[in-house]
Amino acid sequence: MKTYWRSIEELANPKELRREEVREEAKQKSMLMKGDKDLNSASRRDFLKTFGFSIAAASIVASCKRPIDKAIPYLVKPDEVNPGTANYYASSYFEGxxxxxxIVKVRDGRPIKIEGNALSSISQGGTSARIQASVLNLYDDARFKVPSKSGSEITWEKADEEIMAQLSILKSQGGKVVLLSSTIISPSTREIIRKFAEKQTNTEWIQYDPVSASGILEANKKSFGSAFIPDYRFKQAKVVVSFGADFLGTWLSTVEYTKDYTSARQLQNGGKEMLRHYQFESGMTLSGSNADVRFPIKPSEEGAIVLALYNAVAKAKGGQILSGAQSSVDITELAKDLLENEKQSIVxxxxxxxxxxxxxxxxxQLLGNYGQTIGLENHLLTKQGIDQDTDRLLSDLKAGNVKALLVWNANPVYDHPKGKEFAEAIKKTGLSVSFSERPDETTALCQYVLPESNLLESWNDLEPKSGIFSLVQPVIAPIFNSRQVQSTLLKWIGADLNYRDYIKSFWKENQFLKQKNTSDFRQFWNTSLQNGIFETVQETKLSYSPEGLSQAASQIxxxxxxxxxAIYESIAIGNGKLANNPWLQELPDPVxxxxxxxxxxxxxxxATENGLKNEDVVLVNGMELPVFVQPGQAKDTISVALGYGRQIAGKVGDKTGSNLYPFVGIENGTRQYFMTSAKVEKVPGKVFELAISQTHYSMEGREIVRETSLDEYIxxxxxxNEKEAEDKAKSVTLYDAPVYNGHHWGMAVDLNSCTGCGNCAIACQAENNVQVIGKEQVRNRRIMHWIRIDRYYSENPENPKVSFQPVMCQHCGNAPCENVCPVAATPHSEEGLNQMAYNRCVGTKYCVNNCPYKVRRFNWFQYVKNEKFDFASNSDLGRMVLNPDVTVRSRGVVEKCSMCVQRIQEKKQLAKLEGRAIADGEIKTACSQSCPGNAIVFGDLENPxxxxxxxxxxxxxxHLLGELHTLPSVGYLTKVRNTNA
Incomplete structure (x- = not known):
């Protein structure tokens, strides 16, 4: 049997690690026997960070005293609104x-859940953890509530009057105005900005991306005459070679790429071919952990390896050999594999x-991939910033050439390598205006703050790829006194038109003319709004030119x-804009x-050579960071995530982690996300506690993850999977076979398709009102997620194989938890669901102890009784995100995956009203619906x-732990590794 391990400590001495875990568990139980003393020792700041606006705040209050809800009936009820029934609205997400x-689910006027739109060719019904968690941003009490000037409240009318007057003076004097924004993919907004620049002459618009794709844009400008990001079609590829691009985690269009990647690696329905994936990288990324062949390299090695691969392919194709730096990495077999799959590969x-x-x-180009696996028609438009433009802006600000700076969804004071210089320059600028939705480091230095509405309160249109459009529509009225930036710019140019009407007019003049399905614009608009998307066929006239190739090689x-x-984006909070979201802060890093x-x-x-272990502290070029010993980390490298170290973000994000943006280098006009010749030294005797969750549970050496090679599978x-037959043959039980009444709900998880992204954990959290508990309680083994993604290593710790396995309640037919509950709080339904009666549970935790899968969660604390903490900051706002179909659990009860029983009941009732049977696939759990890898399937096992x-x-x-004969209703498909590589 192959040996799997969760950490270096377990690999070195599994018995000792288990003893330490038992001692830690005993320590936690002892603390609880003495009361909530560990809670009393927590700091007020940590509490407010965790519970400032999270759903935990809602459940805390609900568990103490039931609030009085006042229901005011409609005088004239809108036709589409039925109290207690959800409405769904198509919209679009674009952030970071x-x-x-x-698709946004709205209950009684409150957006409470986000799903993917299956009609979109980009997201294809999938989401990411960040998209799932974005609904919580709407209810963030840290958002700006009113416009302000120099920190004092001001009316919109007064702000408009004063700013327009100053802009008018600057226009007459020829003073330069700069609009600094994040990438704008809204065609109507781009038109409004163009009109604003026409009226406010001497205006420059600069787009800025904290983690930029400037290198790709500028390279393609040389190769194709146009600065664009191509359309990578992973579904059509047989071989993928990635150099440091975490395309399954954070690079460009991750949901789209995951959908295509996993579909090209599925072996269902008789499939016997898999996409082969090679990954060169420094740190262990989500993409690297899923690769068939992974090469740990230093960041500075990448250029020479790419050049060597180019020369190997060029030599075989009779092309020119380029001179440049030499690589010690043997890429002969890789080049051979690529050459055998011309027009079917992606590099x-x-x-x-x-x-x-x-x-x-x-x-x-040599492999013939353009026009095949790499499309040149639908350019990806989500990153358009050019690094040199932002650097030039900084120079102009410092020189006093910029008289007015308008900042929209950009935060260079925090996330630019020269953020301190930006801060000093903004302070000296005559007019500075921020359109930020929430506080940040740049907004704090601006004179005027004109708060932007949240995505879910707004109208907009988006063009994420050229020719592919989608609409954004508000699903709730603005909660605070905010206003869309487009409306502000329209007002400043004197256009007497609200932004919604502007979009409609713009689409009538542009998008409507690109289709022939209808001649009625009203029908076209309503259909596009209802579907959320409108897609056209694009043509391209781009052609490749080898211009600059020889010079590029010589510069390697x-x-x-x-x-x-190596400096990288976090899977959870991305580039740092989402740092104040507690769902994302508590999402464990996938690796x-x-x-x-x-x-x-x-x-x-x-770590061994330098005497380092987890939670030691090191100085990296003067910055203190906690140590984590990471299997697979390349020799002579260290990896650190961006997005942390925010100083002005909100209760959750403030001063959480360290800011690595100042260490991002700038070379040849583009930002380089790594440092060479780093100085690292250990801080003697200092320890920094980390919230590590993977080691909370042990599978005791049993065969949990099963895998094989593609050759053996064929x-x-x-x-x-030979053991499955053995388990069934040896099964002996004293119990009668379970009988199911009409349905037997179950779930299947394809380990080939699960990338470990964590989307399912956040989707479940949003759907089922799962609490955030904070760093200290995560360390105390009390994390509440109903579904966890177990990560296992195997083979060589310097470059291990990685396996991911989502584990939730298995809804066993012979459930060990049911027999031991003294109050029958965990009964079994006639449809195969292991249920939890919260009002019956008295918290003995016998079921927790008896569950071999460790998937039951005990709600330890009722924080509201601790008078040390100030609850004045916990308003009704946070409670608005709660799903009313799911009970908010109080202290002292066990909770766990219910297979979204509320969704099952909803569809059963609908089918009954319509007098029909439930269709296969009609019911989707939160995790299965949103999974970008299509790894989770839910359905009725009674339907053959x-x-x-x-x-x-x-x-x-x-079945997990099938030898125990628990008869789980969850099945796993053995992971197949592509050893043809």
């Missing part, structure tokens, strides 16, 4: 350069170096000696399984024609 076409790089991107373009530098620091902090991930060998589809029944008959299907 991440796009998703979405990508996450580097922001123009020279590397030019070489990548050359490789794809050899690898640098010494320690290097490290750490929440609430960033850290210095160090290689196993480096020979024998049962390969790797259902998709889940067929998956359960798949020879790869097995």
């Amino acid at each position: 350069n991440e796009y998703g076409s979405i 990508i790089s996450g580097s922001n170096d123009v020279n590397i991107q030019l070489l990548v373009n050359g490789i794809n 530098k050899p690898a640098v000696a010494g320690l290097e620091v 490290a399984k750490i929440s609430w902090d960033n850290f210095a991930a160090v290689p196993v060998a480096y 020979k024998n589809p049962v390969s790797g 024609e259902s998709r889940i029944s067929k998956l359960f008959q798949d020879k790869r299907n097995y």
Whole structure:
């Protein structure tokens, strides 16, 4: 049997680690026996950080005293509104350069859940953890509530009057005005900005991305004559080679790429081919952990390896060999695999170096990938910022050439390498205006703050890819006195038109003319609004030119000696804009399984040589960071996440982690997200506690993850899953076989399709009112997520294989938890669901102890009784996100996955009213509906024609701990590794 391990400590001495875990568990129980003393010792700040606006605040208050709800009936009820019945509205999400076409669930006027729009060719019904958690941003009490000037409240009319007057003076004097924004993908907004610049002459518009794709844009401008990001079609590829691009985690269009990537690796319905994936990277990323072949490299090695690959392909194709730095990495077999799959491969790089991107373009051209697996028609538009433009702006600000700075959804004081210089320059600017929705480091320095409305309160249109459009519509009236920036700019140019009407007019003049399905604009508009998307067919006239290729090769530098620091985006909070979202802060990193902090991930060998262990503290170029020993971290490298260290974000995000943006380098006009020749030294005797969740539970050496190779699978589809037949043959029980009344609800998880992204955990949290508990309680093993993603390593710790496994309540037919409950609080339904009667549970936790899967959560604390904490800051706002279909749990009860029983009941009632049977796939749990990898399937096992029944008959299907004969209703499909690579 293959050995799997969760941490270096477990690999080195599993018995000792288990003893430590038992001692820790006993310590926690002892503390609880003495009362909530550990809670009393927590700081007021930590409490407010965690519970400032999270749903935990709502459940705390609800558990203490039931509030009085006043229901005021409609005088004239809108036709589409039925109290107690959800409405769904198509809309779009775009934040932090991440796009998703979405469906918003609204209950009684409150947006409470976000799903993916299956009609979109980009998101294809999937979401990410960040998109799922974005509904909570609407109810963030840290949002600006009124416009202000120099920190004092001001009316919109007065602010408009004063700013327009100053702009008029600047226009007459020829004073330069700069609008600094994040990437804008709204075609109507771009037109409004153009009109504003026409009226306010001497205006410059600069787009800025904290984690930029400037290198790709500028390389493509040289190669194709146009600065664009191509359309990567992973679904059509047989071989993918990635150089540091975490395309499954944070790079460009991750939901789209995950959908296509996993569909090209599924082996259902007789499939016997899988996309092969090679990954070169420094830190262990989500993409690297899913790769078939992974090469740990230093960031400075990448250029020479890309050049070597180019020359190997060029040599085979009879092309020109380019001179440049030499690489010690053997890429012979990789080049051979690419050449055998011409026009069916993709080579990508996450580097922001123009020279590397030019070489990548050359490789794809030699392999014939353009027009095949890499489309040139639908350009990705979510990152348009050019680094040199922002650097030039800083120079102009410092020189006093910019008289007015308008900042929209950009925060360079925090996330630009020269943020301190931006701060000083903004202070000296004559007129500074921020349109920010919430406080940030840049807004704090601006004279005027004109708060922008939240996405869910707004109208907008988006064009994430050229020719692919989507609409944004408000699903709630503005909660605070905010206003959309587009409305502000329209007012400032004297246009007497609200933004909604402007969009309609713009679409009538533009998008309406691109279709031939209807001649009635009203019908076209209503259909587009209802569907959320409108897609057109694009043509391209772009052609590749090798211009600059030889020069690019000559600029490639050899690898640098010494320690290097790779700087990357966090899976959870991205570039830092979402730092004040507690759902995302508590989401464990998919690989490290750490929440609430960033850290210095160090290689196993480096840790051994330097006497480092988890939670030690090191100085990295003078910045203190906690140590985490990360298997797979490349030799002589350290990885640290961006997005942390916010100083002005809100109760959750303030001073959480360390800010690495000042360490981002600038070379040849583009930002480089790594440091060479880093100086690292240990801080003697100092310890920084990390909230690590993966080691909370142990599987006691049992066969949990099952896997095989593609070669073996083709020979024998049962390969790797032989034990399932053994378990069934040995099954002996004293219990009668369970009988199901009409339905038997179950779930199947394809381990080939689960990338470990964590989206399902946040989707479940939003759907089921799962509490945020904070860093200290995560450390105390009390994390409340109903679904966890277990991560296991195997083989060489310097470059291990990684397996992900989502684990939720298995809804066992012979559930061990049911027999031991003294008050029958965990009964079994006739439809196969293991239920929880919260008002019956008295908190004995016998069920928790008896569950072999460790999926039951006990709600430890009722924080409201602790008078040390100030609850004045906990308003009714946070409670608005709660799903009224799911009970808010109070202290002292056990909770766990219910397979979204509220959704099951809703569809059953609908089918009954309509006099029909429930269709297969009609009911979707929160996790299965939103999964970007299509890894989770829910359905009725009593229906032999259902998709889940067929998956359960798949020879790869097995049950977790099947030897215990618990008869789980959840099945897993054995992971198949592509060893053809």
